[in-house]
Amino acid sequence: MLSTILLLLGVAVLYCSFNIISGLRVNIAAAKRSGLPYFVIPISPWNRIGQIFNKIWVPLFKKLPRKYWQDIEFILNTNWQYQENHKVFARLSDAFLIVSPGRIICFTENAEALHQITSKREAFPKPTEAYAILGQYGQNVVTLEGAQWRMHRKITSASFNEKNASLVFKESISQTLGLINMWLGPDGLGNKTFKTIEQDTASLMLNIIANIGFGLKILWPGQEFPADADPRLAKYATQEAPEGHTMSFVNALARTLDYLILLLVVPKWMLRIVPSKRAKVALEAESNFVGYLNEFLQDKIEDVRKGNNSEGLDIMGALVRTSYGDQPENGSATTGSGKKGPQIARLSDSEIIGNAFINIVAGHESTANVLHFAIVELATNPASQRRLQQDLDNILGDADPNTWDYDAKMNLLLGSMVGASINETLRLVPPVVDIPKMVSPNQDQPITIEGQKYLLPRKATIGMVAIASQRNPRYWPTKPSKISDAETDIDDFVPERWLQTESTKNETTKVEGADTEDLGGYSGSDTSAQLYRPPRGAFIPFSDGARACLGRRMAIVELVSALAVVFQKHSIELAVDEWANDEQVNGMSKDEKAKLYRMAQQSSRTTVKGATSVITLKLHGNQYVPVRMVRRGEERFVNWIDS
Numbered sequence: 001m002l003s004t005i006l007l008l009l010g011v012a013v014l015y016c017s018f019n020i021i022s023g024l025r026v027n028i029a030a031a032k033r034s035g036l037p038y039f040v041i042p043i044s045p046w047n048r049i050g051q052i053f054n055k056i057w058v059p060l061f062k063k064l065p066r067k068y069w070q071d072i073e074f075i076l077n078t079n080w081q082y083q084e085n086h087k088v089f090a091r092l093s094d095a096f097l098i099v100s101p102g103r104i105i106c107f108t109e110n111a112e113a114l115h116q117i118t119s120k121r122e123a124f125p126k127p128t129e130a131y132a133i134l135g136q137y138g139q140n141v142v143t144l145e146g147a148q149w150r151m152h153r154k155i156t157s158a159s160f161n162e163k164n165a166s167l168v169f170k171e172s173i174s175q176t177l178g179l180i181n182m183w184l185g186p187d188g189l190g191n192k193t194f195k196t197i198e199q200d201t202a203s204l205m206l207n208i209i210a211n212i213g214f215g216l217k218i219l220w221p222g223q224e225f226p227a228d229a230d231p232r233l234a235k236y237a238t239q240e241a242p243e244g245h246t247m248s249f250v251n252a253l254a255r256t257l258d259y260l261i262l263l264l265v266v267p268k269w270m271l272r273i274v275p276s277k278r279a280k281v282a283l284e285a286e287s288n289f290v291g292y293l294n295e296f297l298q299d300k301i302e303d304v305r306k307g308n309n310s311e312g313l314d315i316m317g318a319l320v321r322t323s324y325g326d327q328p329e330n331g332s333a334t335t336g337s338g339k340k341g342p343q344i345a346r347l348s349d350s351e352i353i354g355n356a357f358i359n360i361v362a363g364h365e366s367t368a369n370v371l372h373f374a375i376v377e378l379a380t381n382p383a384s385q386r387r388l389q390q391d392l393d394n395i396l397g398d399a400d401p402n403t404w405d406y407d408a409k410m411n412l413l414l415g416s417m418v419g420a421s422i423n424e425t426l427r428l429v430p431p432v433v434d435i436p437k438m439v440s441p442n443q444d445q446p447i448t449i450e451g452q453k454y455l456l457p458r459k460a461t462i463g464m465v466a467i468a469s470q471r472n473p474r475y476w477p478t479k480p481s482k483i484s485d486a487e488t489d490i491d492d493f494v495p496e497r498w499l500q501t502e503s504t505k506n507e508t509t510k511v512e513g514a515d516t517e518d519l520g521g522y523s524g525s526d527t528s529a530q531l532y533r534p535p536r537g538a539f540i541p542f543s544d545g546a547r548a549c550l551g552r553r554m555a556i557v558e559l560v561s562a563l564a565v566v567f568q569k570h571s572i573e574l575a576v577d578e579w580a581n582d583e584q585v586n587g588m589s590k591d592e593k594a595k596l597y598r599m600a601q602q603s604s605r606t607t608v609k610g611a612t613s614v615i616t617l618k619l620h621g622n623q624y625v626p627v628r629m630v631r632r633g634e635e636r637f638v639n640w641i642d643s
């Protein structure tokens with residue numbers, strides 16, 4: 001008996017070893033054919049099990065002679081895209097392959113290559129398995145490919161139009177005024193240190209998408225539920241758990257997002273039995289959140305059946321109408337099943353919930369991260385903050401934000417330091433650092449870099465390392481760094497670089513076989529015509545092509561309005577409490593204050609460098625940059641530092 005077990009084990013080990021070795025040989029041969037530099041690694045950096053057992057196999061791998069791992073040591077760090085970014089490509093090549101027995105990954109930061117990849121959706125589709133985490137509550141426009149994706153994209157994109165962008169502008173202004181009230185405190189004077197800027201910007205963006213996208217009114221502390229609002233929506237608004245729930249809607253969503261990976265990776269039955277507080281909170285949050293979404297779905301079905309229409313993007317209404325309305329939504333007409341007559345595409349309830357979930361998540365976390373980093377960077381770089389305020393004075397004067405006109409002001413703001421600061425933040429700390437694609441399984445695909453053709457192996461995964469091309473000095477105007485001994489300021493926050501318009505580097509090469517179908521969503525440029533235009537492919541914080549971000553115009557409008565409202569009448573300063581209290585600061589000379597602020601600037605820059613990418617790039621754990629909001633004219637530092 002024992003010998004049979006041993007024999008079977010031996011055969012299994014031999015079979016696995018054979019598969020590993022032959023897989024590696026096939027992949028190395030394909031990598032050689034590609035013409036790109038390649039590096040061999042025993043376990044793919046995108047292998048989930050490899051990631052979990054990182055601490056075991058990596059030290060073993062490093063026991064091999066240095067020459068086998070020194071070039072690719074960076075890849076063993078899961079946060080390398082943000083920490084190393086362009087430096088890796090400068091050392092290795094604009095595009096290179098990482099070859100393991102199970103997979104080939106092509107990492108590239110080359111703008112020409114990135115432009116070709118995003119322009120040809122069928123040759124370079126999405127590797128849908130990488131999106132499993134976002135499909136937990138139902139398949140949706142982010143997690144699908146092919147004909148199903150096309151159907152979801154057409155249905156969801158209908159709401160993202162320019163008419164709704166002006167509603168987003170209005171709502172963002174009103175919500176940001178609510179946030180400012182909270183930051184200034186009950187006496188309205190501000191100048192108190194707060195450490196919650198990341199959570200607060202997340203609340204702001206959640207309030208905006210919940211209201212404008214779903215008609216849900218979430219309240220700031222001290223606000224009351226409007227008397228004329230639909231009473232069915234009151235339960236989403238409160239900070240307390242309403243009847244039938246053990247957590248408020250906002251809390252359930254925030255905790256579900258915190259534990260999204262845990263909820264995906266660990267089976268539910270295991271989470272139920274393990275004696276862990278995290279597991280308990282994760283399950284409670286998820287059950288509350290899914291409960292809210294289901295109740296919301298039922299309310300919307302009732303509305304659609306009664307013919308009630310909501311204002312705004314009404315994303316849930318658009319989704320529900322495809323399945324429960326008489327008329328299919330724009331573009332959802334055919335599934336191409338080959339039967340006579342057009343087939344009406346209908347989303348299942350789980351797909352409706354999946355798309356609602358993805359729009360709430362995608363619609364608030366990324367935008368909140370960008371606003372958070374933009375405010376922190378402007379506090380860290382007072383000269384840029386002052387220049388931004390000058391532009392705001394010229395464009396808006398001291399007009400009440402509630403009277404700002406979208407058509408008259410939006411383009412002016414986009415072409416000013418406001419647009420420049422948003423772009424610079426997206427360049428340096430984009431929420432998505434590495435956008436995954438793959439080579440179609442049918443055949444190898446050619447790409448051209450500087451006139452040279454390369455052949456990307458079929459089925460290879462692609463990492464479009466946006467954050468590296470966005471820090472490649474070849475594509476950007478630079479000057480010597482003012483804050484470090486680096487040769488250029490490419491890694492520094494310098495929004496002023498966007499104000500240089502004389503560049504001629506922006507000619508776009510025509511991509512042969514590029515997609516031509518209009519699949520909805522905003523098709524204009526991400527950057528204002530008044531600002532620097534980098535070469536196509538070098539600036540892709542929202543990705544590009546048919547699968548570019550659906551919400552990019554909405555995000556830009558939210559960010560422009562929020563920054564304009566915050567800085568029109570207020571300044572943001574880094575808090576210095578760690579080194580001196582208010583009384584000590586008041587007694588300091590200018591030189592002493594400048595020295596003090598330099599310490600805060602240094603500390604802020606170090607904290608921002610510690611951001612990590614878990615779904616999106618942000619400050620995880622207990623990291624934060626403490627700041628103060630003050631009324632303009634009452635600054636202690638930012639009205640003169642670095643002048």
Ligand code: HEM
Pocket residue numbers: 141142153209213358359362363364366367370430431432435436540541542543546547548549550551552554555
């Ligand atoms: C600054 C804010 C944002 C950034 C940087 C951003 C970035 C991105 C990126 C890089 C992608 C492509 C992801 C991939 O291919 O894997 C994407 C897709 C998407 N984003 Fe955004 N996003 C932002 C805000 C928003 C907002 C506000 C919404 C909606 C309200 C939204 C909805 C979506 C959707 C639905 C997709 C999937 C599109 C498709 O695959 O067809 N995003 N976003």
